[in-house]
Amino acid sequence: MSHPLAVAAIGFWHVHAGDYARAAEQHPDTALVAVWDDDEQRGRAAAEEFGVEFVADLDELLARPDLDGVTITTSTDVHHDVISRAVAAGKHVFTEKLLAPTVDEAEDLVHRASAAGVALVVSLPRLYDDYTVAIERILDEGSLGDLTYSRVRLAHDGWVAGWLPERFADPAEATGGALTDLGCHPAYLTRLYHRAEPLTVTASYGSVTGRRVEDNAVVTAEFPGGRLGVFEASVVTTPGAFTVELRGTRASVMFGFGGERLLAKGGDFGDEWQEIPLPESRPGAFAQWVQHIHDGTTADDNLEHAVALTRTVVAANASAEAGRAVAWSAATATAPVR
16 A cells, blocks of 8 residues: 555545545545546546646556545446446545445445455545534433434525536436435434334425425434434525434433534433533544555444445435335335436
8 A cells, every 4th residue: 555545536526526635635644646537627627626637547547556545426326337446446435425326236335345355435424423422422321211203404505505516406417316415414314313224214305496306305214113213405495504303202402403502401401401512523434434444444334324325315215206105125226306
């Protein structure tokens, strides 16, 4: 391996492409060395912005023996192809979510990476944030009692303010709308909080702007024992919002309602809302990827969440299309999006 690790940014389709390129620049153990994009004009512009080489041929770039890893921020529909080629070339992969459009493809990528002995990590950043660490501790302590209901909402003004690219409305490239991209974060947090797989998923999608994919989405997941998890996404909300609400048989916690504070009430927390101090965040997904490369280890927890996330999104898309609840365990293939 190179010291620091040599990393190439593969694709600038996604709005987070620049974030991961900067992460490769700023991490003390990585260096950004090249850019590839299937849109040459976009790729050359990105390479110029970051002061690195643009390589027009992906296979030529992946064949370089001095390249250690890649960040993948292509359109979602080509993730399986591009990640498979990177893994086959022995390159470690840090990728934007979704890992792949279908469960079969996601599971195949995990298997390929394991067989090749390369580190594969999916960007699921809110798993590691300070409020998540605090909420997990509260759940571990049993302070809420049995969790009966959760609601997680993430929203921004991308298609109100005009900064979200129109390519995010391409049903083929994006494989969905607000729920498939932004809604991934509430989806994997809901699974984390309930500590179980959903039984069924029921989704309702709306398009305020009239685009071919949803810009408003509400999904209800039914968990064992009648517990419900609601997760929502919107790209037509001003101002943006991130909120978490957890209700248990003994107490409740809320985050993000009117400020970046975690509040708790009931049971051991007392009869009035009180603020819960936030601990340090865990190392982020990119830092974990670098550590896995150095240690020769596999990001098992991250990849389990990533595959389950693909299944959840597939189930939500299928439910919205069919207008009924869909069994979570049966969701495997990409459903048409409206």
